Amino acid sequence: MASKSDWKQIAEKTQGALKTKIPEAWRLPEDLVQADQRDVSHVPASCGILSDRELSITSCDATAVLQKIHNGDWSAEQVCLAFCKRAAIAQQLVNCLTEICFDEALNAARKLDQSFKATGKLKGPLHGLPISVKDHVNVAGLRSTLGYCCLADNVPNEDAVFVKALKSAGAIIFVKTTMPVTGMAIETVSQLWGRTTNGFNRALVSGGSSGGEGALVGLYGSPLGVGTDIAGSIRVPCAFNGLYGIRPSTRRLSYEGMTSNVSGGRAIAAAIGPMCHSIRDVELICQIVTKATPWEEDPGVVQKEWTTRPNVPEKLTIGLMKFDGVVMPHPPILRGLEEAAAKLKAAGHEVVEFKPYQHQRAWDIAYPLYYATGGKEMQALLDVTGEPWPPAAAKLSANPELRELSARELYKLFNQQDTYKKEYLKYWNDTSKSTSSGRPIDALLCPINPCASYPHDFLTWWGYAAQWNLLDYPGVIIPVGFVDNARDLQNASYKPISDTDKTHHDLYEPSLWHNAPISLQLVGRQFEDERLLAVGAVVDKVVNGVSG
C-alpha cells in the first residue's frame, strides 16, 4: 500500500503508462488542437486517422453496428479497430480513459470473426460490439480505481454480473473510463486521472460520475458505455454529451461487482445502465442483461423479465415540469423543454403542467442519506496517499456538517424517505384528475440539471437528478439540440429565489455555453422502465424526428 504524499508519483506513473497504450499512428499532431480550443467534436472526423469506412462505423448506434456485423458487411475486427482509433483520439482530446485494451480487444474481435466464418453462428446478440465500461464497474484483469490514487493498482479478478452478461452476449470490453474520485460528483476530475472535459465545449464539464463514458461516447469513441447512477451519474453525463441513457429502477439490473467507497448502504441504491446513441440501444442492453437471469447470481436483483417494448396510448399525456422550485434552469434548458412541449402538442399529444412536490424536502432527506457514515470512508481512502479533494467534491463531501449517523437517526431518515415516496406516488397518480385521458401522466418531462453542462469545479444543484434516485423512479435522457449563443440569451429579468438559485443564475453566459448539448429527462414510475422507454421512443420521434 502506498504511503502518504505518494499521490503525485502514483498519478504521474499511472497516467504515463496509459499514454503508452496509444499507438504512434493514432496520435494527434501536437499543433492540431490548441489547448484552449473548446469544440473538438469534429476532430475525430477531420484528423485523418479514421478511414471513411471507419467514420461510417463510428457514426452508428450499437444496433446499427450489430446489424452490419451480423449480416457480414463489417467484420468485428473492422468495427473494433474503428472504435479503438476513435477512442484513442477522444482520449487525447478530453482525457476520458483509465484502461486501454486495444490489442486484447482486436484479438478478441478476430476470434469472433473466425468463429462466425467457420460456424456461421454468432456468439450472441452483441457479437462483436465494442463496449466501454466505467472505472469502478469491475472487469476481470482491469483496474477499478474509483479515482483514488491508493487504488491505482486495484485489479479485481471477477467481472461484474452486468459485464459478464455483456461478454457472454459477444460484447468486447475495449476501454475503461474515468470517474471523479469518490464517485460523488457530477463532473469528472481526480488526482489520479486528471480532468475529463466535454468534447462539445472543453471549457465545460463532461458531467459525472460516469463522465468518462459521457465524453467518450459523446465523441463516438465507443458505441455504447456502461455507467452507474446514485444521484444522476448516468443521466447527467448523458445529457451533457448529447446521449441517450437510462437510470433504471434499482434492483432491475445487477449492481453486483462494483468497487465502492462503502458497502452495505441501504439508503439510496445505485443503479447501472447503458449510455448510448438511441432508445433502441438502451432497450437492447436492458433486455440482454436481464435475459441472462442475473438473479441466479445476485440476490439484489428482482426476478422480473425486461419485456420488449410495450404498446403505449396513441395520444400520450406528458407532464411538464420546467422548474423544481429550487433552482431555475438556464435559458437553453427552458428552451429545450418548451420546444419539445410544443412539438408534442403539435403532434397531438397532451402536455399538462406538473407542479413539483416539495423537491427541496427530498434533497434534505437525500443528502444526509448519501453520507450516512459521514463520508469517513472517502476521507480515509484519500488519506492513504495524502491526495487532496477536488474543489466541487470537497464542497459536497467534506462538508463539516456531515457526520456519521446513529441507527435511530438513519431509521428516521429512512422513514422520511418512505413517507415522501408514498406522498409522491399519490401526488403523481392524482394527475389523473387533470388529464383528458383520466390516466395519470404517462411520463414527466423535466430538466436533469439546471445547466447544459457548466464550468469546471462548480458545485451544481443535484436536485433534478437525485430527486428520482430518492424516489427510485427511472429516468431516461433524450438529447434535443445545442446551446446557441445567439438564441439562448441571459434572462435579465429573472429574480433568483435563493442563494443557490442566484449562483446558478449568475453563472450563465451564452458565449461560454455555446455548442453544449441540450438534453431533457423523461421520468416514469418505479418499475415501469419498459413503459418509460416506450414513451421515450415516441417523444424522441416527435422531438428529434428519429425513429429507433
Added chain:
Amino acid sequence: MASKSDWKQIAEKTQGALKTKIPEAWRLPEDLVQADQRDVSHVPASCGILSDRELSITSCDATAVLQKIHNGDWSAEQVCLAFCKRAAIAQQLVNCLTEICFDEALNAARKLDQSFKATGKLKGPLHGLPISVKDHVNVAGLRSTLGYCCLADNVPNEDAVFVKALKSAGAIIFVKTTMPVTGMAIETVSQLWGRTTNGFNRALVSGGSSGGEGALVGLYGSPLGVGTDIAGSIRVPCAFNGLYGIRPSTRRLSYEGMTSNVSGGRAIAAAIGPMCHSIRDVELICQIVTKATPWEEDPGVVQKEWTTRPNVPEKLTIGLMKFDGVVMPHPPILRGLEEAAAKLKAAGHEVVEFKPYQHQRAWDIAYPLYYATGGKEMQALLDVTGEPWPPAAAKLSANPELRELSARELYKLFNQQDTYKKEYLKYWNDTSKSTSSGRPIDALLCPINPCASYPHDFLTWWGYAAQWNLLDYPGVIIPVGFVDNARDLQNASYKPISDTDKTHHDLYEPSLWHNAPISLQLVGRQFEDERLLAVGAVVDKVVNGVSG
C-alpha cells in the same frame, strides 16, 4: 396518554370490555372445560353451540366456503354466523382475540346477501368470506395495540393496503387477534391481552408473533387469517397449530399500514401473508391482493404479477435438511421430516441431503439487525405505563448486550448480510451438481422450529425461521401430523453440541407434547413464491394425500 403503573387497570378494563362482546348464548358453561385441560380442539364441535351446518361450514377451507356461498348453498350471513360462534368459543378456550366485531360483520354479510340476491353479482372473489386479522395490521376503526398497554386505545383510521384489497374483494373482517407485546416473540403473551394458548395442547404456546391467528384458525374459528413475519411470525404459529401459510418474499405483498415499534427499518424486512387450511387458499389470497395493484399505493411493493400456479417438473428434487447444525430438532419433528421424505421417494421424487450453510453465522448477523436501534423504542413504549416484559421476550429483546448501532456498524452488518446472501444463493444453486436432474433443488424441506410448539415462557431457537428472513427466501408451512407420546420418544443417546442445543434437548418430554401438531417448512429461492407453492401442492398431496 396513560401514566406510569396504569398498565394493570388498562389491561383489566380492555379485557373486560372484550368479554362483553361475546353473546350470552355462545358462552361455554363454566364447568365444560377444566383450566388444566390441554386438548380443547374438539370443544367447538362438542359444546353444542354450533349446528351441524355450522360445523360443516367451519370445517372448510376458504376456497370451499367461497364455492358454497357463490353457488348459493350457503348465505354469507350463515357463514359469518358460524365463524362468529366458533371464534367466540375459541376465544374462551385459548384467548386469541383483541377485537370482536360480530354485529358489524353479520350486518355486512346480510348486505352482501341482499346485493347478491338482487343483482346476481358477487362483490368480488372473496364475497362473504370472514377473515381474521392480526392486531398490528391496521383495520380502520379497530385497535392496533402491538400488545402494549399504552396503545390499548390506538385506533387507526385507514385500512392497511392488504386489508383494503381483501375488503374490496368482498371479505369481511370479523375479529382481530393477539400478538406478543413488541411482536418480537415466537409465543403470544402480553400484559394487555394475557396469554394465548395452543388449542391442541394448552400447556404449549400457540406460537408467535401471529399467535392469535394461529390459535384461532387452528380451532377453525376463522377460515383464514392475516399474519406478518419478520422472524417466523407467520410460519411458526401456522406450524404449531396445524395450518398452511406462507412468508412470501418481501416486497411481493404490501406491508403498508402496520402499527410498528419503529419505522424505517431496512435491515430485515417483514412480510405479510395468509394463514389458513390449504395451499390453494394461500394462492388465492396472494393472487387477489396482487391483482389489486398494490404498487399504485405502496412504493414498497415490486410491480410483479402473482401468477397462477405454474407447472413444476413431474419428478421433483427436494433438499432435506433435518438439522441446521445449531439446535437438533425434537424427535417428532425429525419423524415428520423422515416420513415425508420417505413418502416423496416412494412417489418417485428425488430427495437429496442438504447440509446447512453456516446457519449460526446467519443468526449472528440477523440478531443485531433486528435490534439495530437497541430496542429502545420497545422499552420506551413499555415505560409509558410501566408494564413489565414477558419472560421470553425479555431474554431476547432486553438483552443488555444489545445497543444502538452507528451507521457504520449497521452498514457493516448490511454488507455481511449481502455477502451471506450471495454465498447462500451460490451454495443453493450448486446443489445442481448432486441432483439427478442437473437442476438445483426445487425446494428445501426443513423444520421451522426445533419443537412442535413448546411450554410457555421458553426462549426457543429462532434460527430455523429467521434464517430465511435474513436471506429473504419464501417459506411455506405444511402440517403433517401430531405428536404421539407412544412413538415420539426422547432420544437418550443424543449428545447436545452446545448449551442452547442442550436446553432444547432437555426440554422434550413426550407426554407434555402429546397431540401437538407437527409441521414442516418448505423453502424456495427469493421471488419464486408461486413456484414454491406449486411444489408445496405436490408435496402436500404426496405427504397428506390431499389435493388442493
